[in-house]
Structures are given as C-alpha cells and as structure tokens.
Amino acid sequence: MVTVLDRLNYALHHAMETDDRVYILGEDILDPYGGAFKVTRGLSTKFPARVLTTPISEAAIVGVANGMALRGLHPVAEIMFGDFVTLIADQLVNHASKFRWMYNDQVCVPLVVRTPMGGRRGYGPTHSQSLEKMFLGVPGLKVVAPNALGDPAELLAAAIADDDPVLFVEHKVLYTRPLLEPGKGDLIDFQVEQIGDAYPAFTLRSTDSARLTIACYGYNFELARAAALDLLMEHEIFAEIILFSQLSPFDLEPLFPSLARTRKLLTVEEGTLSLGWGAEVAVRAVERMDGLRVRRVAALDLPIANAKSLEDAILPSVQDIVNTALFLIS
C-alpha cells in the first residue's frame, strides 16, 4: 500500500538526487527522527550537507530559504505545524511573493514551504487549524494542496520546479491514506478526468443526471467522496466532485462545465467558514453564471477544541455535507 506520506517522501528524495540546488530546511528534520510527520525521513542520511536542521525560528527558516532562492538555490522549507504560518506571514507576504514583481521580473523565487494543516487528531486549538485561507489571493504566491487521488509526488515535484514561491499545504490526516486508483475501491462508480498538468484538478462524474457539484481540495475530498456515495445510496442523488490541487491563484475553469450541468455548487473546506476558500469560489461562480445556488460547508468560526466531541462538532463532517447537499437541491 502506497500512502500520501510515501509519495511526498519519495518526491523529496528524488528532487535531492536529481538537483543539487535543492535544500531542505526545518525543525527536527534530521534522522533518525526524520521530521514530526516523517515526510523528511532518510534525507539527512543520504544528503547530510543539504538537509539543514534549524532552531525554532519559523520566520528565519522561510527568510533564509527566501534568500537562498533569490540566489539560485531551490529550498524546500518545512514548517512543523501549519498553525505556525502566522510566524512566516511577513516572509511570504512582504518578501517571497513580492520580489519577482517588485524587482520588475529581474529575479525569481523558487521557494517551497511545506506544512501540515488540519485537525481530527485531537491536537487542540494551536495544532489543528487550516490557516491556508489567510494566504489565498496573495499576489505572487501559489497555494497548493495534495490529495489522495492525484500523485502527491508529482505535485510536490511541480512545486519544487516552480520559479515562484509555493505554499504546499498537506493535511496531516492525509499522510497515512493510501493513494486512490481510478476505477477501484470507492472510485469504481466514478469517471475521473484530470484537468491541467502541474497542479491539476480532477472531475469525478458517474452519470449525466448529477444534481449538484461539490468543490473541494486536500483531505476534504475524502469527506466529499463519502458524502457523494451516501447521497447516491441513501437518497438516489448523483453528485459530481471537482477536486482542486491549486487553491491560489484561483483558476476555477474546471468547475464550470460541471456547474453548467448541475447549477448547484457546494464547497467543502476545513478552514473556518468566514472569508474562506469556499466564499471566493462561490462568488466567482455566481459572477460567471447567473442563477446558481450555492452553499458552503466549513469549520465553525471557533477555535478547534481539544476534546473529540467538541472537535467533531466544530469541523465539517460527511453528514454536514449530505445535509447541506439535500438542502441545496430541495
């Protein structure tokens, strides 16, 4: 069984083997520990000079990586928990994302910042959040999220090859998930179509009579898929799913053929509801197509509690998606 973690780890090994400009920086990434989530396992043993363990200094980790990228290296920085992206906001917003444009396209910044986001592990308010929404719409910064359907290794390789800075958001529950194969398992009822190359989107359809379109990314594709199957089995309602890898800049073209068929959009994300990814997707869809009905499923506008009963109530669930879908088509 190949997991998302295996593929991300492979991508880093492959990048370091094939390109000596690639450096890895982060906290606790040396073997035998190999990183808090083991994504960097084995790298420091094989490439000791290019794997740099750092102090607990997130701003400097990304700042140093920024400077390396400006001067011809291809750094991949790991921020141990996505919650800590607040500490790198200055480097992403006022440095990395601006250099290329601000310096009149005379430089590029091939920087990747990888970080695990997401809850459902009982880590509480400061180690469970999905803060990527704070970085959507920052000019010059790409935000990309792997999923279990597309190959996470290819996605990370594309980010490392990118000339512009990429915030690479890995949902921590996704790490241990097996890669999905179209036509197998619970994908057996779906036709899967890939749209785009570097940061592809995927369309999942099973029939011409789908009644709604579910837009999602990352781990929430797992929930969306379960919800789509529930809607089909329990309610005989077909849903199409559009799974995005690139969150920002917003390229929603893959969404519109499906919306032309269903006229109903449901967005699913694990960040808090207000001013989230789904809000931007929804308004862009409505601007493009009159008469759409839209609903969002997201986390409640609350910190994420430690107790499982509370965390479950705060984060979106399969049942939330099913219920919202039923309301949307009613």
Add this chain to the structure above:
Amino acid sequence: MRYNVPVMDDNLALYKTMLLIRRFEERLLSEFSTGKVVGTTHAYIGQEADAAGIFSVTEPDDVVFSNHRCHGHFLAYGGEPYRLAAELMGKTTGLVGGRGGSQHIHWRNFYSNGIQGGIAPVAVGMALAEKVHATGKIALVFIGDGTLGEGALYESLNIAALWKLPILFVLEDNHYAQTTPVEKGVTGSISGRFAAFGIPFWERDTTDVLDIQSAADETVRSVRSGAGPASLILHTYRFSAHSKGDDPRSPEELAYIRQFDPLTVHGARLTAEECTKAESEIAVVINDAYIRADADPFPVLSAER
C-alpha cells in the same frame, strides 16, 4: 557599469561618493515640491561616511541587502544616479521599472526592501547560497537601531552564527527609530546583542569616513576569511527627517549634530580647489540624471496578468 565607486586610500574618491549621495538626495527632496517625485522617501543625509567607507572595502560582486534608507548604499555600491532618479520618479527606465520606488530596488547584487527585520534572514540565506556556491562573495545587510526591536533579527543572528555564514551585519545607529530616540527603544548593550551570539563586532562612534573605512576593512576581512558572521556598529547622525516632514527634533539638536557633518570632517583633508571641482562635477551628473529621468515615460500596466 558601476558609477563612482569609493576607493580605499583615495581621499578624493571617498569625498566624491559622499558628496554624490548628499547632493543627489538634496535634489530629491526638492523635487517633491515640483511634483516630479511623489510618495515618500528616507534620506541618508548625514550618514554618508558609513556607505562610502564600507563600499570602499567590499568587492564589486558582494551581495547587499539594504533597507528603506537605501539610496546612499546604492550610490556608494556604484549604482547609476540616473537609474535611481528614474525609479524615484516612477519611470520605465527606473531600476525596477517604477514598480518598487524608493525602498524597493534591485540592481546587480544589490537588493532593498522596506520591511524592518524581515530583510535580515533573507540576507542570511543569500550568504548561505554564496557559501555553498563557493563564490568567495560575502553578504552585507544594513540594519538600524530601530531594527533592534524586531525578533526576526535575532533569529537571523543565531542561524548566521550557528552555520558560520559569510555575512556582515552593518548596524547604523542614527539615534532615532523614526521619531523614537534610541533611549526609548533599545535597552542594554547594542554590541552585547551580537556578542551574545558569538558574533564579533567592530564599533565606531564617528562620522570620519577614514575611521569607518578602517573598521569596515577589518570586519569585511574577517567575514571573507571564513570566520563566520561579523557586525559593524556605526553610531552616526541623520540630518534629515525620518522621511519627509516628520522631524520633532529641536533646532538646537539639529544644529549640534551638524558639527559632525562627514563632508566637513573629510573635506578638511582636501584642497579647496579639489572640493570645488568635485562640487561642479557632481552638480552636472545629478542635473543630467534628473533631467534625463524626467523625460522618460511612465510605465503602463500590461493587459496580460
């Protein structure tokens, strides 16, 4: 091509660099009233000896990260006054096509950004890149007394020292962070901050370019030898406002600090004839720069995005 680079042991060249910065910025400040320059700017007037002294002992390809008060550094680095004037006027021929303006410029290995503290780790990363590429270049980052309030600086000092990177931290203490006097913003010892990370420091309280040059020479040699980071702490005076009109200092204080004018201090080593000749040469250069830049077109936002 580099323009008017200061040269060690060449008193006239050092003077000309300082004079170029002084007259360039005086012209710049006057152009705000003509409407040819808009927005804001941070003049280096009073601090010229720092840049002239430092860039007389660096190599042309060393990597420089400067801050909001970057014009003096840029001109001493050998940057062309015309390209800088064009940038300040927001012209296509500016250093970065009018996109950056006063605080955000890039030319060859010179970079600047308008964020205090955040530039420090970026410069550390640049030093790392030069080290692994074994270029022999060093990185210089210009900070001020105000930057001492920013946490990112201390993260950067720690990492630069841990990894023995070829970076020189130049701290220009002009006694004010915008309007806040250093006594209200900085506690303890400035040099002690560097010493705490095992980073050697050279500290001078002078506006004499030769004193600054000799200290800079020692620090640059230390960094280039591979000994790791070093710091150069220069106590100086800013004669102009922080930006344009925000100067709450008393006339007495402004008069007092004028006695440390680096042009007067170093000009005493030149003949009156040399000084006069330098003035007339630089007047022509600056006039040409501003007039030529003024005639250049403004950029238009491209339709493709």
